[in-house]
Amino acid sequence: MLDERPNIPSLQNVALQTSAEALAFPQGAITMVRCANCSFVWNASFDPAKISYDETYNNDVTSSPYYLAHLDAMADRVITSVPEDADIHYVEIGCGEGDFLSLVHQRAGGRMKSATGFDPSFTGEDKLPDGAKVYRNFFSPDNTDQIPAEANVVCSRHTIEHVADVQNFATALAAALAPGRTLFIETPDANWILEHTAFQDFFYEHCSIYTPESIRFLLAQQGLECDVEPVYDGQYMWVSARMPETPVQAKPAELSGQLGLNYLENKRQMMAEWTTYFEGRRAIAPVALWGGASKGVTFSLLFNTAEDAPIDCVIDLNVAKQGCFMPISGTMIVSPETAKSRGVGTVIIMNPNYEDEIRQQIQDMGWTAEVRVLNG
Incomplete structure (x- = not known):
């Protein structure tokens, strides 16, 4: 077992209007385990009935130039997979509100002639590009x-x-x-989580986390061959799969359990180090996290309790989250300007990918806060 936590929010990317709503948010539990044969990681305590995406769900991180550049690069990979002299007829499974679908359409320069999406929570008909249609259902072989x-x-x-x-x-x-079609999958890499002791990346919504070995094995069981590349500075995998003329053979790779053991020991040490750090820093000035998405929710929950809250607030550029509260911990989400006005003297960056742009913004604000980076 890699991790076990009771009483965690059933959804991470929600912003609650009051602290009372946040503290009373529905809960679940995680028991993260790892397959010794294929390295697949999953939550053995997951109950899908606890998941309900609604209008409070908000995982928008498009305020970050780094993330926007990543989206552009992935859209370009989709586009260049189709020969330049051919039209693009695009399908997206789990398209959300169609934002990436629209980005592909925009960057394709008129080559996209049709787009079909599948997502049961879709509500954005007015934002779809011409020639696009989204079905409000889970995709299945039917x-x-x-x-x-x-x-x-x-x-x-x-x-x-x-x-x-x-x-x-x-x-x-x-x-x-079908013959001639390419499948692209983007998903977190469990190996990156374990190698970087990113315990904040284990949370309820992510019940199935893959490694390059386990995603290859899963798709090979369907007769697909695939290539796996690290993207987003290694945090994600970009998988390209196809149906070959001769189906591939599914063979799990037997892996050492040392990575999991290292993760457990490193997590114990890191939790102790952060506890000591908070005890020293909050005596000097308030401490804030930068990043109010999944990583920030988990990290805040691990250290802020009803009896003790060393983290004063969480900074996020998503204006829809500012002034709201994180589920279960009840930690307030604020703008950078508000955090500075609250006297925050320490900023802990939740995602190392955003370090450069956050440091630049802090500098431009004339803010002399100490900056630490989680998993940097």
Whole structure:
């Protein structure tokens, strides 16, 4: 077992209007375990009935130039997978509000002739580009008739890690393929989490976390061959899969358990070090986290309790979250300007990918806060 935590929020990316709502938010538990054969990591305590995405769900991080550049790069990978002299007929499984679908359309320069999305929570018809249609349902093998015959590229970004029934979802992805179609999947890399002791990346919504070995094995069981590349500075995997003429053989790779053991020991040490650090720093000035998404929610929850709250607030550039509260811990989310006005003297950056832009913003504000980076 890699991690075990009771009483965690069933959803991370929610911003509650009052501290009372935050403290009373529905809870779940995680028991993160790792397969000794294929290295797949999953939450053995996951109950899908506890998940309910609604209008309070907000995982928008597009205020970050780094993340926007990442989205552009991934959209370009989708586009260049189709020969330049061919039209693009795009399919996205788990398209959310269609933001990435629209980005592909924008960057394709008129080459996208159709786009088909699948997401049960979709509400953004007014934002769809011409030629796009989104079905408000989970995609399954029974929905293949909703995919246009001319479709030549299928994408599923940050969806597979939310799905507990991995075999059925893999079957659905394979059903979406046909000769000449490419499937792209983007998802977190469990190896990066373990290697960097990123314990804040284990949370309830992500019930299924893959490694390069386990995603290859899962797709090979469907007869697919795939390539896996690290993206987003190694935190994510970009998987490109296809249906070969001769189906590949699924062979799990037997792996050492040392990575998991190292993670457990490193986590114990890091938790102790952060506890000591907070005791010293908050005596000097208030401490804030920068990043009110999943990493910040988990990190805040690990250290802020009803009896003791060494973290004064969490900074986030998403204006929809500012003035709201994080689930369960009740930590307030504020703008950088508000944090500075509260006298925050220490800023802990939750995602090392955003370090340069955050340091620059702090400098531009004339703010002399000490900056630490989690997993940097």
